Structure formats: structure tokens, C-alpha cells
Amino acid sequence: YEAEYKKDLQALNIRTEGTLFPRATEYIQEQIDLVRTLEQKGYTYKTSDGIYFDTSKFSHYADFAKLDVKGMQEGARVATNDEKKNATDFALWKFSPSNEKRDMEWKSPWGIGFPGWHIECSAMSIAKFGEHIDIHTGGVDLIFPHHENEIAQSECATGMQFVKYWMHNEHLMVDGKKMSKSLGNFYTLRDLIDKGIDPLAFRYWLYTGHYRT
Numbered sequence: 139y140e141a142e143y144k145k146d147l148q149a150l151n152i153r154t155e156g157t158l159f160p161r162a163t164e165y166i167q168e169q170i171d172l173v174r175t176l177e178q179k180g181y182t183y184k185t186s187d188g189i190y191f192d193t194s195k196f197s198h199y200a201d202f203a204k205l206d207v208k209g210m211q212e213g214a215r216v217a218t219n220d221e222k223k224n225a226t227d228f229a230l231w232k233f234s235p236s237n238e239k240r241d242m243e244w245k246s247p248w249g250i251g252f253p254g255w256h257i258e259c260s261a262m263s264i265a266k267f268g269e270h271i272d273i274h275t276g277g278v279d280l281i282f283p284h285h286e287n288e289i290a291q292s293e294c295a296t297g298m299q300f301v302k303y304w305m306h307n308e309h310l311m312v313d314g315k316k317m318s319k320s321l322g323n324f325y326t327l328r329d330l331i332d333k334g335i336d337p338l339a340f341r342y343w344l345y346t347g348h349y350r351t
Contacts, residue, residue, distance in 0.1 A: 140159070142326075142328075146326075146327045146328075146337075149327060149331070149337040150327070150337050150338070150340075150341050151337075151338060151341070158266055160262045160265075160266060162253070162258035162262065163242065165258065165261050165262050165265060166244050166253070168261040168262070168264070168265050169253045169257045169258055169261040170231070170244075170246050170247070170253075171261075172257060172260060172261045172264070172291070172295055173189060173230045173231050173246075173253075173257060174247065175295045176191065176230065176291060176294060176295050177189070179294065179295070180195065181195050181196070181291075181294050182230060183223065184248070185219065185221035185222065186221060186233075187219065187221075187229075187232060187233055188229045188230070188231055188232040188233050188248075188251065188254070189229070189230045189231040189248055190222060190223075190227045190228065190229055190230065191227060191228050191229075191230050191287070191290065191291055191294075192223055192224065192227055193207075193224050193226040193227050193228070193290060194223065194224050195294070196290045196293070196294055198289075198290075198293075199226065199286070199290050200226070200286070202281070202282075202285065202286050202289055202304075203281050203282035203283075203285075203286045205226070205282060205286070207224075207225070207226055226283070228254060228255075228256060228283060228287050229254035229255070230253070230254045230256075230257050230291070231246060231248055231251050231252070231253060231254060231257070232251050232252055232253075232254060233248070233249055233250070233251045234249075234250045234251050234252065240252065255284070256283075256284055256287040256288055256291065257291060259284075259288050260288050260291050260292040260295070260300075263292075264292070264296070269292075269296040269298045269300075270296075270298050270299060270300065270301075270302070271300070271301055271302070272301075272302045272303060273301070273302070273303050273304075273305060274288075274300075274301040274303070274304050274305070275304075275305045275306070275307070276304075276305075276306055276307075277306060277307055277308075277309065278306045278307065278308055278309065279309070280306070281306060285304065288300065289301070305349065306350065307349045307350065308349070308350055308351055312325070327340070
């Protein structure tokens with residue numbers, strides 16, 4: 139996937155000199171260290187399946203995504219965990235099941251397990267760019283819970299504003315519907331090339347619309 143991605147960048151004439159391509163698996167220790175920092179500052183608690191971030195301890199939680207936290211129902215996005223204190227609490231470190239060995243798991247102060255979905259991004263960003271960055275991008279579907287949780291864990295760990303400017307792009311539309319694998323209307327750059335569309339023409343076409351539309 140990484141090789142194909144870089145081929146697409148080249149076909150689109152997107153320059154990558156000086157670009158970093160960190161892998162989450164290369165920053166496991168940094169992720170563990172970040173969870174330990176949050177633990178030491180009193181933002182975490184332990185359940186039977188992992189270490190969780192207590193969102194009630196971060197007063198600005200829900201501000202970024204303009205959430206109605208009280209009206210939220212647990213289980214809409216992920217499996218319900220009755221041990222969670224709040225519906226919005228999220229896993230920082232998950233324990234490996236005792237009856238199986240996962241393909242990817244590591245030793246930690248809390249036992250054998252693996253990082254939660256969000257902690258890797260904060261850990262790699264802090265390791266490469268420091269505790270504050272100016273611009274963070276992503277799709278609108280990442281505003282919640284991913285970016286909301288990135289902000290919470292990063293700012294609670296460092297005491298600093300995590301990001302100054304957020305830029306979220308809207309979904310791509312195909313035949314009036316959101317492009318997705320589940321709908322079968324998903325196209326790769328190679329698919330477009332096979333249809334006779336020049337990659338640079340496709341890039342120019344993307345520029346004709348605002349990134350948030």
C-alpha cells in the first residue's frame with residue numbers, strides 16, 4: 139500500500155522531498171511514554187480490557203467537534219464497554235486477549251497489548267515536530283472522534299495548544315453518493331488512468347473545487 143501510494147504521488151507530480159513517512163510501529167515506546175505521562179497526570183483509568191482516557195477530566199472536550207456529550211449513546215461507533223466512566227472515553231492502550239496471540243502486540247507497563255487508535259498520531263507528531271504544530275489536515279469524518287481525541291490527549295499531556303489551524307476536506311462524491319468501498323463506487327488513481335484520464339488533469343480538476351466542498 140505504501141509503495142502504491144508513493145507511485146500515485148509521483149504520477150500526480152506531488153513533490154515529497156523532505157517529507158516524513160513515519161510508521162506507527164516504529165514509535166511504540168513514544169506511545170507508551172505518552173500514555174504514562176497521561177497516567178501520571180491523572181487523566182487515565184484501567185478497565186479489564188485496557189487503559190482509558192477520562193474525557194471528563196478535560197474541560198474543553200467536545201468543543202472542537204461541537205458535541206452534545208450528554209445526548210450521545212455509547213456503541214454507535216465502537217463496541218460498548220460497561221466499565222467506561224463516560225461514553226466518550228477512549229482507549230489509550232488495549233490488552234491482548236489472554237487466549238490468543240495477536241499479530242501485533244508489545245510489552246508495556248500495563249501488560250502485553252497494543253496502542254489505541256488515536257495515541258499513535260499524537261506520539262509521532264510530538265516526536266517529529268514538537269508539542270505544537272501550526273496546520274493539521276484530514277477528512278471531515280476524522281473530526282470526531284479521532285481529532286477530538288488527539289486534541290484531548292495531546293493538550294493534557296503537554297499543557298499546550300496542540301494545533302493552531304485545522305483543515306478538513308469534504309468527502310469525494312461519485313454519482314451523487316459518497317465514494318466508499320462499501321458502495322462499490324471506489325476509484326483509485328490507477329483506475330482513472332486506465333479510463334484514459336491524465337493524472338495531472340485529475341489533479342487540476344480537484345483544484346477547481348474548494349477543499350471543504
